[in-house]
Amino acid sequence: MAEFLKTNDQRRILHVDLDAFYAQIEMRDNPDLKKVALIISRDPQESHGHGVVATANYEARKLGVHSAMSAAQAKRLAPDAVFLRPNFDKYRAVSQQIQAIFKQYTKKIERVALDEAYLDVTDSPHRSTAIAAKIRHQVMAQTSLTCSVGVSHNKLLAKLGSENHKPNGVTVINPEDVLDFIGNLKIADFRGVGARSEEKFKGLGIENGYQLRALSIETLRANFGKMGDHLYWQARGVHFGRVMWQRQRQSVGKEETFDYPLRQRQQISQEFKKLATKLVTLLQNKQLSGRTINVKIRDDQYRTINRSLTKEGAWPVDVEAVQNAAQQIFDHAFEEEFSIRLLGISFSNLQDNHYQNISLFDQAD
Ligand code: DCP
Ligand code: MG
Numbered sequence: 271m272a273e274f275l276k277t278n279d280q281r282r283i284l285h286v287d288l289d290a291f292y293a294q295i296e297m298r299d300n301p302d303l304k305k306v307a308l309i310i311s312r313d314p315q316e317s318h319g320h321g322v323v324a325t326a327n328y329e330a331r332k333l334g335v336h337s338a339m340s341a342a343q344a345k346r347l348a349p350d351a352v353f354l355r356p357n358f359d360k361y362r363a364v365s366q367q368i369q370a371i372f373k374q375y376t377k378k379i380e381r382v383a384l385d386e387a388y389l390d391v392t393d394s395p396h397r398s399t400a401i402a403a404k405i406r407h408q409v410m411a412q413t414s415l416t417c418s419v420g421v422s423h424n425k426l427l428a429k430l431g432s433e434n435h436k437p438n439g440v441t442v443i444n445p446e447d448v449l450d451f452i453g454n455l456k457i458a459d460f461r462g463v464g465a466r467s468e469e470k471f472k473g474l475g476i477e478n479g480y481q482l483r484a485l486s487i488e489t490l491r492a493n494f495g496k497m498g499d500h501l502y503w504q505a506r507g508v509h510f511g512r513v514m515w516q517r518q519r520q521s522v523g524k525e526e527t528f529d530y531p532l533r534q535r536q537q538i539s540q541e542f543k544k545l546a547t548k549l550v551t552l553l554q555n556k557q558l559s560g561r562t563i564n565v566k567i568r569d570d571q572y573r574t575i576n577r578s579l580t581k582e583g584a585w586p587v588d589v590e591a592v593q594n595a596a597q598q599i600f601d602h603a604f605e606e607e608f609s610i611r612l613l614g615i616s617f618s619n620l621q622d623n624h625y626q627n628i629s630l631f632d633q634a635d
Contacts, residue, residue: 285428289437291385293327307351314341378515390513426509448507453480523616546592559584560617568612
């Protein structure tokens, strides 16, 4: 099968993840716990069997204990384990120390959990591997904790990389290594593949990334619905999700208040055209689109109506399309007479339009 996949993704992304985070902190603070199976959870005896395992050290993991398992089950697997209640204040404080280290290398940090973050270091003058090494060194020096780091050109690969050599490891995935790295993954390593999908894949005779990649997008869709598309691109190591380092805008919009109330549909459609033109320019400048168009209408009694139209995919960033959608919403809300003081149009459920023009779909297989 020929692979012509030129995504030309030039970003440099790191995924940093502390090893057995809560458990490692507790072992650091009480070294006696290093020798035993340690489970961070309420004790099943105290909680009438209701506790859930937050995490476990590697001794306990050897016995089959893992996150999200019931404490009662963990107790059966590891009867001699020490159960410790989580101390979130302590973990949050460590998390802040770690974040402060990340900030020395980039402001583009997406914190995913207390112990986990993506860093976009594309703009840094330093090599990605040097940054990874320095971060690991500083985390150890300042917190006495180990972490694992994945380095690649997108978030998916960076995350898979950090999982690859856990604990206390670094994995760099260069573009030329992507297809082999992904090919060698077990099917359960792919995002979104849980116990049920794993069974389904077993039924199809699919156990690894190479076999997954051999499946057509149609086969994947037929078996896994929308997940099928995600799996198709994962199998090729393609992922355009951005490191969400800023609080994302909720919406982008324009509105206009009128000195004299508008009473004719003709006036309304003219105003919608003006608003749509301004909004489209704004969206183009920001390279954004959205799945939802919202229209705000206020009449001279100060009654305000907000209505929206949501599509499966992004709306075209196009004056006529936006104007028509707004008019449609308006006509639906006002069939007879009206007296309008304010009109507004906005886009929400925003999406990045940045990659729209990249030809990554010209693939032959
Ligand atoms: N956590 C939790 N419940 C879960 C998963 C995680 O409470 N279902 C908490 C406990 C973990 C921390 O979040 O210590 C970090 O989650 P990770 O998934 O990164 O797990 P660990 O850091 O414990 O282990 P690993 O070495 O696999 O990263
Ligand atoms: Mg972790």
